[in-house]
Amino acid sequence: MNGADAMVKCLELEGVSTIFGYPGVAICPFFNSLLQSDIERILVRTEQNAAHAASGLARVTGKVGVCVVTSGPGATNLITGIATAFADSIPLVCITGQVNSELLGSDVFQEADITGAVESFVKYSYLVKKTEDIPRIFKEAFYIANTGRKGPVLIDIPIDIQNGLIKNFHYPESVNLRTYKPTVQGHSVQMKKVLKELEKAKKPIICAGGGVFLSDSVQELREFSEKFKIPVVSTMMGIGAMPTEHALYFGVVGNNGKSYANRAMNESDLLIMVGARVADRAVSQPDLITENKVLVHIDVDPAEIGKNVGPTIPLVGDAKHIFHYMLKHEMESDYSEWIDLLEKYKTTMVRHRKPNPEFVDPAEFIKILSKKMKSDAVYVADVGQNQMWSCDNHIVKEGRFLTSGGMGTMGYSIPAAMGAKKGDMTKQVVAVCGDGSFQMSMMEFATIRQYKIPVKVIVFNNSVLGLVREYQANTYKGNYCVVDLSGNPDLEKLSQAYGMPFTRVYNMEHIEQIIEDFLKNDETALMECLIDPMDTTK
Amino acid sequence: MKKRIYSVLVENRAGVLCKVAGLFSRRCFNIDSLAVGETDDPHVSCMTILSSGDERTIEQIEKQLNKKLDVIKVKTFDENQSICRELMLIKVKYNKGNRKDILEICDVMKAEIVDMSKNLMILQICEVPEKITLFISLLQSISIVEVARTGTLALQKCSESDN
Numbered sequence: 001m002n003g004a005d006a007m008v009k010c011l012e013l014e015g016v017s018t019i020f021g022y023p024g025v026a027i028c029p030f031f032n033s034l035l036q037s038d039i040e041r042i043l044v045r046t047e048q049n050a051a052h053a054a055s056g057l058a059r060v061t062g063k064v065g066v067c068v069v070t071s072g073p074g075a076t077n078l079i080t081g082i083a084t085a086f087a088d089s090i091p092l093v094c095i096t097g098q099v100n101s102e103l104l105g106s107d108v109f110q111e112a113d114i115t116g117a118v119e120s121f122v123k124y125s126y127l128v129k130k131t132e133d134i135p136r137i138f139k140e141a142f143y144i145a146n147t148g149r150k151g152p153v154l155i156d157i158p159i160d161i162q163n164g165l166i167k168n169f170h171y172p173e174s175v176n177l178r179t180y181k182p183t184v185q186g187h188s189v190q191m192k193k194v195l196k197e198l199e200k201a202k203k204p205i206i207c208a209g210g211g212v213f214l215s216d217s218v219q220e221l222r223e224f225s226e227k228f229k230i231p232v233v234s235t236m237m238g239i240g241a242m243p244t245e246h247a248l249y250f251g252v253v254g255n256n257g258k259s260y261a262n263r264a265m266n267e268s269d270l271l272i273m274v275g276a277r278v279a280d281r282a283v284s285q286p287d288l289i290t291e292n293k294v295l296v297h298i299d300v301d302p303a304e305i306g307k308n309v310g311p312t313i314p315l316v317g318d319a320k321h322i323f324h325y326m327l328k329h330e331m332e333s334d335y336s337e338w339i340d341l342l343e344k345y346k347t348t349m350v351r352h353r354k355p356n357p358e359f360v361d362p363a364e365f366i367k368i369l370s371k372k373m374k375s376d377a378v379y380v381a382d383v384g385q386n387q388m389w390s391c392d393n394h395i396v397k398e399g400r401f402l403t404s405g406g407m408g409t410m411g412y413s414i415p416a417a418m419g420a421k422k423g424d425m426t427k428q429v430v431a432v433c434g435d436g437s438f439q440m441s442m443m444e445f446a447t448i449r450q451y452k453i454p455v456k457v458i459v460f461n462n463s464v465l466g467l468v469r470e471y472q473a474n475t476y477k478g479n480y481c482v483v484d485l486s487g488n489p490d491l492e493k494l495s496q497a498y499g500m501p502f503t504r505v506y507n508m509e510h511i512e513q514i515i516e517d518f519l520k521n522d523e524t525a526l527m528e529c530l531i532d533p534m535d536t537t538k
Numbered sequence: 539m540k541k542r543i544y545s546v547l548v549e550n551r552a553g554v555l556c557k558v559a560g561l562f563s564r565r566c567f568n569i570d571s572l573a574v575g576e577t578d579d580p581h582v583s584c585m586t587i588l589s590s591g592d593e594r595t596i597e598q599i600e601k602q603l604n605k606k607l608d609v610i611k612v613k614t615f616d617e618n619q620s621i622c623r624e625l626m627l628i629k630v631k632y633n634k635g636n637r638k639d640i641l642e643i644c645d646v647m648k649a650e651i652v653d654m655s656k657n658l659m660i661l662q663i664c665e666v667p668e669k670i671t672l673f674i675s676l677l678q679s680i681s682i683v684e685v686a687r688t689g690t691l692a693l694q695k696c697s698e699s700d701n
Contacts, residue, residue, distance in 0.1 A: 179607050
């Protein structure tokens, strides 16, 4: 058995069913060994999308996503995908081929110091120096990626290490790292304090972040909220933690969120943040969430607590364990007055858009789309105005809402949708992007076609980089610079080139029927919606 | 701005210094001084880092260091809770006229001459950082050729460790 065989064996033992990758000489031993395995390999069209696809798969399955690329440019192309996963704490194992270990440091063909380059946005990285270290390193990498605060781990493997022999393959059963022991159980003293505050509170609220999904505690959050009748708001990454139309859910907070959600958070007397970083987009003024209230911050990463805001009760641990503990508590609670008030805010603080009837109204379109989508469908929003509209209008039932929240990486939606579909072929997966973000990853239609991964892709086409245009309109008095996308390809011809059905939507006429037809079959289809270039998110 | 000392035990592996230093630069934390060396266990190095910042920064530095997977243990303490020393070698040019002055300064500052030629000498001093700086300023009137300092080494005082 050589090192490459061992790598494949490790992936099999970790239960990896699909890898996304792009070969090159430095990773060829691995791909050659992969021929003996049932692991499905998907050749993407550019390396960055291998990481996004792995991220989509990881988010839908809760397993570690795996991408494998070659050295040098293959590895550097992966970087944005790794950074995107890191910003949203998505568990990935990224494997990169490397030049012969004896040549390391001599700037040979396709050599790049990838472990150095990704240092600030991986959870950990390895440069494998001995073939016999492969099983231990793989075991550790998967463990590190998918425990504690999850995130990407990179393994860089020189070609001679892949070709080296390994006498006794032994896959370790457990990991023993003296430097890595994530705190999972919440501290009982702190949890009791939270419950005590809850008994005193008149206006409690929970703000759910992406950590609720990462800790697989959606069910526990809902039970907790329902048991004590505590209203919930969410960050963008927390969308779907509660069904959008749940009686106790009051929208997305933040700059681009609902004003009633922000008001609810600011006026509460007890705010329980769960798995949220309190970053600038969600909480632009941290002072407002500490004033006149008790702030509880629950996170598995102690460094997140107190980074952006100083909480009254810090609570380090896994949300699932913490909810389990707190659900055992019994108390009389009646926050109905507070909920009535929030209900009033929700019905009165509504933004009124003035859509141009000559175009598709993206807000209304998304509402109808979400109603027509299957209840457990996966909606993948890209980045730009489309993301704001999606975040504001998509109605999650029992499905998922995926987007690049922390990094805001354009081009995320198509590869992530592809990965999400591979993760669960039974799910309906819809990607919504703008014409800018679409063109950053439209090459993946070839992958989608080749591997028969049916995803629905909707492009909001306004021939402009809408969010930047909107920003320039507000900040630079409409002096637009480098936002014109008028050279866009004809999407109808493009869909013909990739052999997929195409629908162009000009305005809101017959929209329900059009969407129904578009979603009808489980096959890839492209829809183009013409959007007023001057339309805004606010 | 508060000063703070971090005594960081790390895995003695290639690239760890880079990771720790990179963490400080990426998160805009100050490094006022940094000294690294192997401990009694050859697999473990000790980094002594002097930093400064407001209370939140000081807490974040500790938390972010703890997050690094190559970091075994972070101890943090104030200067007054610690014994600090720095070693300096300083090469000066001397002549008949100032040789006596140099020797006098060395005597007062408890520095010693560790190498000498016809017109150059290397002085060695091991002291708290302020005294090292004072020693440099005393020699400034005499011609300094070059200076090498270790950066501050620090251990928590025995009485503080007992608690």
